[in-house]
Amino acid sequence: MMNGFEIYNDKSLYIEGLHNIDSIYQWSIDLPEDGNSKIKGFDNLRAGGYLASLSGSIHLEGFNKFKKISNLEINNSHLLQDLTTFRSLEDLNSLSLSNIKTRLNLNGLQNLKNLRSFLLSRIDTLENLKPIEQVRQLSRLTINNTLVNIHLKELKHVNEINTLRLFKIKGNIDFDSVTFDSIKQLIFIQNDGLTNCNFSMNSAAEKFTKLNFTNTSGSLFDYSEYNGNSLVLSKNPNLDYCNSKAICNLISAIPRNEIVIESNGSDCSELEEVEAKCIVNTDDEINNSLFLYPNPTSEYLVFENKVPKLEVFTIGGLKIFTFLGVNDLNTTSWQRGAYILKFYDETNNMFGSQLILKQ
DSSP, X not given: OEEEEEEESOTTOEEOOOTTOOEEEEEEEEOOTXXXXXXXXXXXXXXXXXXXXXXXXXXXXXXXXOOEEEEEEEEEESSOOOOGGXXXXXXXXXXXXXXXXXXEOOTTOXXXXXXXXXXXXXXXXXXXXXGGTTOBOOOEEEEEEEBOOEEGGGSTTGGGOOEEEEEEEOSEEEOTTOEESSXXXXXXXXXXXXXXXXXXXXXXXXXXXXXXXXXXXXXXXXXXXXXXXXXXXXXXXXXXXXXXXXXXXXXXXXXXXXXXXESOSTTOSBHHHHHHHHHHHTGGGOBBOSOEEOSSBSSEEEEEEEEXXXXXXXXXXXXXXXXXXXXXXXXXXXXXXXXXXXXXXXXSOEEXXXXXXXX
């Protein structure tokens, strides 16, 4: 086993004869982007520990038995075309590919079983995501500044993703037949090929934790600034449908001051517009069968008659309160937005529902 090594700043490095190394804890090769170096001979390397960082234009050969490492980073190459040299990889915590100036495909990752975080950044052209369809535990997927057509249904376990960030994608983005189990962060910024957010969720959104950001009008497009759970749909010019049930559900679960919906296509140009569309989508559930006032309200909501049982739902269908035997409701602590009240009689049969607005 070798603990580690570092090589840097050599345009024509040539290394071979490393056949006796079976494990390296941490290694970094940082070479010029315009070089033409070759690393070969890692034929018996089976495991890395923490990090393998390869930067620069390097011909990689060997690695035929390399199965596991925590973090693999490959950056700044005009030579990398695929990952077949790593075709034995089975277990990765994080994979980062950035500033790749070729038509890249992900061939070579077909045996990868576990991958938690995947970053694809500034790649001239990426063929597709299909070679990673078999991975499990992919909780975070970030793609930015890349020409690629994204068909998320190619990822059989896409429902495991809880963080999805798409920035400046120069290609079509397709959510058809995509289901998320536990999505907690959606950030879509400046994607010309994004036309809808018509995905689905297997379960209702949970309450989201606080997101720390202050400004969306300037150069906010560094995703590192989004350090909490969030919903951001900004400057996607062809996004004209984003009031799917899943988006409505997310909107109902996140504080309004922590949502950004702005400068997209028609019907998705601002948060208030999407909220209005979400309300329209629930019209078939609304039955104005009980007199209550005032509506909209900012404090108390008063009922004409005592209600044996009352349930309060977000506009996305998440039940948040149940009350028994009420004449009024104190909504002072509720977040601004729309809610659905459902009324039940003494035998627990629903006899009406009502849309209310909290100011």
